Amino acid sequence: xxxxxxxxxxxxxxxxxxxxxxxxxxxxxxxxxxxxxxxxxxxxxxxxxxxxxxxxxxxxxxxxxxxxxxxxxxxxxxxxxxxxxxxxxxxxxxxxxxxxxxxxxxxxxxxxxxxxxxxxxxxxxxxxxxxxxxxxxxxxxxxxxxxxxxxxxxxxxxxxxxxxxxxxxxxxxxxxxxxxxxxxxxxxxxxxxxxxxxxxxxxxxxxxxxxxxxxxxxxxxxxxxxxxxxxxxxxxxxxxxxxxxxxxxxxxxx
Amino acid sequence: xxxxxxxxxxxxxxxxxxxxxxxxxxxxxxxxxxxxxxxxxxxxxxxxxxxxxxxxxxxxxxxxxxxxxxxxxxxxxxxxxxxxxxxxxxxxxxxxxxxxxxxxxxxxxxxxxxxxxxxxxxxxxxxxxxxxxxxxxxxxxxxxxxxxxxxxxxxxxxxxxxxxxxxxxxxxxxxxxxxxxxxxxxxxxxxxxxxxxxxxxxxxxxxxxxxxxxxxxxxxxxxxxxxxxxxxxxxxxxxxxxxxxxxxxxxxxxxxxxxxxxxxxxxxxxxxxxxxxxxxxxxxxxxxxxxxxxxxxxxxxxxxxxxxxxxxxxxxxxxxxxxxxxxxxxxxxxxxxxxxxxxxxxxxxxxxx
Numbered sequence: 118x119x120x121x122x123x124x125x126x127x128x129x130x131x132x133x134x135x136x137x138x139x140x141x142x143x144x145x146x147x148x149x150x151x152x153x154x155x156x157x158x159x160x161x162x163x164x165x166x167x168x169x170x171x172x173x174x175x176x177x178x179x180x181x182x183x184x185x186x187x188x189x190x191x192x193x194x195x196x197x198x199x200x201x202x203x204x205x206x207x208x209x210x211x212x213x214x215x216x217x218x219x220x221x222x223x224x225x226x227x228x229x230x231x232x233x234x235x236x237x238x239x240x241x242x243x244x245x246x247x248x249x250x251x252x253x254x255x256x257x258x259x260x261x262x263x264x265x266x267x268x269x270x271x272x273x274x275x276x277x278x279x280x281x282x283x284x285x286x287x288x289x290x291x292x293x294x295x296x297x298x299x300x301x302x303x304x305x306x307x308x309x310x311x312x313x314x315x316x317x318x319x320x321x322x323x324x325x326x327x328x329x330x331x332x333x334x335x336x337x338x339x340x341x342x343x344x345x346x347x348x349x350x351x352x353x354x355x356x357x358x359x360x361x362x363x364x365x366x367x368x369x370x371x
Numbered sequence: 372x373x374x375x376x377x378x379x380x381x382x383x384x385x386x387x388x389x390x391x392x393x394x395x396x397x398x399x400x401x402x403x404x405x406x407x408x409x410x411x412x413x414x415x416x417x418x419x420x421x422x423x424x425x426x427x428x429x430x431x432x433x434x435x436x437x438x439x440x441x442x443x444x445x446x447x448x449x450x451x452x453x454x455x456x457x458x459x460x461x462x463x464x465x466x467x468x469x470x471x472x473x474x475x476x477x478x479x480x481x482x483x484x485x486x487x488x489x490x491x492x493x494x495x496x497x498x499x500x501x502x503x504x505x506x507x508x509x510x511x512x513x514x515x516x517x518x519x520x521x522x523x524x525x526x527x528x529x530x531x532x533x534x535x536x537x538x539x540x541x542x543x544x545x546x547x548x549x550x551x552x553x554x555x556x557x558x559x560x561x562x563x564x565x566x567x568x569x570x571x572x573x574x575x576x577x578x579x580x581x582x583x584x585x586x587x588x589x590x591x592x593x594x595x596x597x598x599x600x601x602x603x604x605x606x607x608x609x610x611x612x613x614x615x616x617x618x619x620x621x622x623x624x625x626x627x628x629x630x631x632x633x634x635x636x637x638x639x640x641x642x643x644x645x646x647x648x649x650x651x652x653x654x655x656x657x658x659x660x661x662x663x664x665x666x667x668x669x670x671x672x673x674x675x676x677x678x679x680x681x682x683x684x685x686x687x688x689x690x691x692x693x694x695x696x697x698x699x700x701x702x703x704x705x706x707x708x709x710x711x712x713x714x715x716x717x718x719x720x721x722x723x724x
Contacts, residue, residue: 198571213566215559217630226559227570229552239550268687 135182158331161341176200204288221249221262252280272303291322375624390650411533414641416592419585420616421637427629428484432491437609438499440593445508455516463590470586474579499605509602523598545634562630
């Protein structure tokens with residue numbers, strides 16, 4: 118199989134990205150490409166620069182150096198909402214869901230469907246539940262739109278968070294440790310969800326510490342260390358042992 | 372969702388039936404209308420308090436707001452002879468403005484709601500007492516605002532207008548809270564402000580609006596109370612009333628942690644409180660025990676609700692485990708499901724405190 122990396126246009130392209138916070142150099146000279154339908158694993162120890170990189174792409178702050186290109190065009194984000202507007206979504210570790218609302222309400226939070234009733238705009242519960250059910254169906258998740266999020270398992274919560282990104286038709290979804298705090302069976306579910314996103318041509322960046330998960334779903338793995346990219350390899354060309362030694366610094370680069 | 376309201380309604384019905392059986396005067400037409408009037412008076416501002424509590428905040432300033440707005444209102448009508456429609460609008464605007472200031476301090480300057488509104492309680496009370504030199508303000512023998520007086524304290528076919536106002540406002544706020552986008556955002560902000568902000572909701576605006584609505588309803592309540600008592604003594608008018616509102620909201624299912632509650636619940640909570648007050652009188656329980664009875668019932672009510680919820684949650688967890696467990700291990704899973712199921716749920720049993 119030809120890796121998507123070699124073929125065609127990249128969704129996201131970073132060129133010589135650097136970021137300084139005062140005297141601290143958090144990122145230096147990072148180049149990165151992600152193609153549609155590609156799952157990229159982003160690995161590195163704490164403080165290696167993963168989060169800074171993700172926040173840069175998500176528009177939390179601008180890079181000090183370098184260029185971000187999305188869909189072939191250079192982009193500049195002033196706020197996270199600018200990044201979301203062109204199709205970059207982040208699924209955070211703590212999931213950013215409102216526990217007291219239903220799955221459907223969470224999927225549509227901030228983007229509610231309305232129906233007009235004279236001068237008033239009321240929530241269109243029926244349409245939202247139907248669309249949410251469709252999205253869960255696409256993800257092959259058994260999550261029910263009317264269930265409260267607080268009654269759900271970790272895997273179902275991930276499905277809700279990922280359904281949110283489908284609603285906006287995101288082209289790039291970055292997932293921060295989606296398998297960190299859930300049971301083994303639910304990890305399977307979440308990896309399944311990542312596969313569904315891939316099938317639909319969405320580029321996924323998976324930030325994870327869990328080696329088995331990265332090797333199970335990713336096409337390619339990028340290893341960060343001390344703010345620099347130390348490796349960028351197809352999963353088939355590397356091994357968990359090699360990646361571990363790259364993360365710890367036992368091996369400088371590959 | 373509706374189970375809580377149904378439970379509250381049954382409790383209300385049972386208490387009324389028992390009280391009525393002991394003393395039929397409780398169910399007399401006069402007494403019922405009197406109670407309806409009080410429910411209307413105390414329900415209107417409890418609705419606003421409920422919205423604020425759903426955002427995860429609290430408004431302690433309501434009683435003092437009544438005193439300050441009340442003395443100003445009477446002064447406008449009597450001393451300054453302002454036509455009543457203007458005086459009415461000014462008092463409503465005053466309530467909205469005070470709510471707006473509190474909302475601004477809480478959302479923009481990131482102060483805690485408890486502190487902001489506690490200071491409001493102290494400041495408004497002090498301002499009312501200073502403004503009047505601690506003297507009681509009332510209507511003279513003139514009919515400064517007889518039209519408004521008739522609207523605020525009159526009745527339609529015997530039903531007190533205050534009660535009618537409560538029903539109208541409850542319906543409007545019910546649609547706002549349960550059917551509109553704003554209401555949805557209010558619940559989201561109350562439970563997880565960060566998630567709401569990440570979803571593109573302007574959380575500061577949503578929260579501040581709740582305080583503005585609460586202030587506006589305090590303005591409406593001020594006018595109704597002024598015509599109920601016909602005078603305002605600045606040091607005692609409205610004392611502790613914010614606590615009635617908080618009690619009604621909590622009894623009605625609002626969680627002080629935010630994100631829970633309903634308009635129907637708040638109305639039923641208010642009704643239950645007034646019924647309790649009334650039965651203390653009707654049953655000849657010493658009046659001094661009034662607050663003690665109220666406190667005990669709220670304590671028992673919240674406790675019972677919590678226990679029921681915990682049981683429901685355990686049952687749901689058990690059902691969930693049974694559904695997903697492998698067939699062969701089902702029996703063993705079921706045996707150990709109860710403690711494990713409870714532990715697996717992130718929300719603790721103390722959710723509704």
